[in-house]
Amino acid sequence: MDRKTSDGQAGPLPPSGERPTLKTIAFMTGLGITTVSRALKDAPDISSETKERVRLVARQIGYQPNRAGVRLRTGKTNVISLILSLEEEIMGLTSPMVVGISEVLAATQYHLVVTPYRAQDNALDPVRYVLETGAADGVIISRTEPKDPRVALMMERNFPFVTHGRTEMGLVHPYHDFDNERFAYEAVRKLAERGRKRLVLLQPPPYLTFYLHMRAGFERGIRDFGATALPFNTVNLDNSLADIRGAAEAMFAAGDGPDGIVSGSGSGAVALIAALEAGGRRLGQDIDMVSKEPHMFLQWLRPEVMTMREDIRLAGRELAKAVLARIEGRPAEELQTLSYPIPTGEV
Amino acid sequence: MDRKTSDGQAGPLPPSGERPTLKTIAFMTGLGITTVSRALKDAPDISSETKERVRLVARQIGYQPNRAGVRLRTGKTNVISLILSLEEEIMGLTSPMVVGISEVLAATQYHLVVTPYRAQDNALDPVRYVLETGAADGVIISRTEPKDPRVALMMERNFPFVTHGRTEMGLVHPYHDFDNERFAYEAVRKLAERGRKRLVLLQPPPYLTFYLHMRAGFERGIRDFGATALPFNTVNLDNSLADIRGAAEAMFAAGDGPDGIVSGSGSGAVALIAALEAGGRRLGQDIDMVSKEPHMFLQWLRPEVMTMREDIRLAGRELAKAVLARIEGRPAEELQTLSYPIPTGEV
DNA sequence: CAAATCTTCTGTATCGTTACAGATTTGTAT
């Protein structure tokens, strides 16, 4: 039972330093550094009594593995990289997203590193950086394109990642997405139910995948509910609110404008409302609108607008869970989820 | 001139691996690893010809120092930790803040790690974590309290940090802050100019430093412009919008309410507007309001509200610059900045 | 011309961790 506390050997030197390391525990328990390491990761060749003893000491002195040591030796960074477009900032998606991700990572050893990029042209840069420097174990990207070079690159390198948004390359990869098709379809339905027939869509920029979805849902609605789609292509959700407002004002001034609007974002809706009201239209009377609603802004300040909520925080949680699962080797096809529009208070 | 390319020595082994390291460069140049390391950091005992040669090769093969190696050896993490309260999420401050910080860090080797905490009670946890594990070289915290234990702790340990918001402990530390005193004072002035005399303030939670500032500015305005402050203490900016609305509705229902409101946040203003309109008041007629305005929401949907902008992105930039400077040893007293309300379009 | 000095370069040890190849003890089979 009582193994001699080996001494006199080339035993580990006293720890001395500040923060406890494996050496500290080895010294305190009289075990070898290797044994301590293996005990802490529950290796099969360590007696359960020793494991217990090591764990106890480790807990007592508040041992936490040195990340640099682990990373240098194993290559495991314990980092998830969230790659953000600065455009997203405008839409205010970042905050709840980060919160959702953090909620999941909090229970793990993972840290969240945020890496933004400027223009869509540079979207590949941060991904390359992570791949080349091994800066993270997994990556979360958003604003996917149908043929997304980032996805192609990471799949080719077999690097764990998840996308916020789908792609159309015939490649199976983890994603979480909001069902923008359904959103737009339901939006058209609501407008049609109010007798609106001449509809416009404030849509995403055309190179993003969710443009296709939103557009498809919109057009399916148009067909199913016998409405007409008017063009509104001069601006999209990536334009500044001032530009959106400007374009919308021009449209209303041209006369013969829409009697129903679907807005792909809450802030976009604000610009549209400003424009239509500047043009003398009255919401709920001359024209109706359906929009995504990030907060309660529209619901409270323009209750005439019908709103649906997209739960970005949930998206963050799903995305984080998916990368982690991917890192652990779960197959990509099990890591694809959709979320659906949440109806907010009806008028 | 031509130093013999030393060979036959215990020269470095071929690099072989994927990513180039110092060893790779050493092998390619025929120099020692140490020499390469010192050449790259422009040490004085390396000839400028060698430096040039090393730099050239390093650039050619795209050498980037291994972060884990540096971190393990030197303790330098090249990480800035942004410690966030989940409460901030609600106010949507995170996004532009992260963007601002990233803008500054992009030009450096630093990565940004986001570490959120749940309740105000746990605010100390992430700070302790960073201090104990050495997870970062510098920390950015916000939501400071007059006697902030995080500040005390980090100063005691002489750990580089900057706060978003000031403290009142007689400790000199780097900060960036928005002048909420001025904001509230100017807000009262605007209301007084419109003849409003019975004012309420939707204020921050009382334990935060900027409560004191906003309150002070408000009350100074009250005195200077001969108005009256009505109590509105049941809720603050940390409460949910629903709660704020509820409390405001109760206030209006009680009769004899305010004829002017100062709202410390844009989203809070929305709740207040919803409440006052539900109570039959009309903005700009029965009552006036001044608010911070994060976007264009208020300006476009309730142009009657007078707004001022707080540039959070700028705050992010200033905070990042300050931690970096502090890490480089600049004295704290040189790293204290204030930003001022930006008037948005007048009615 | 030997000694001292300067210039430039390099090997060794180390940070904390883990993979790997033993080592030691104990128990089992022959």
Place this chain on the structure above:
DNA sequence: ATACAAATCTGTAACGATACAGAAGATTTG
């Protein structure tokens, strides 16, 4: 007894970078 296997434990080397203490050759000094 002797060999063999099982159960536990441990030293060494390595990941990539840098601090430190030389080392080798060239140059100056008296």
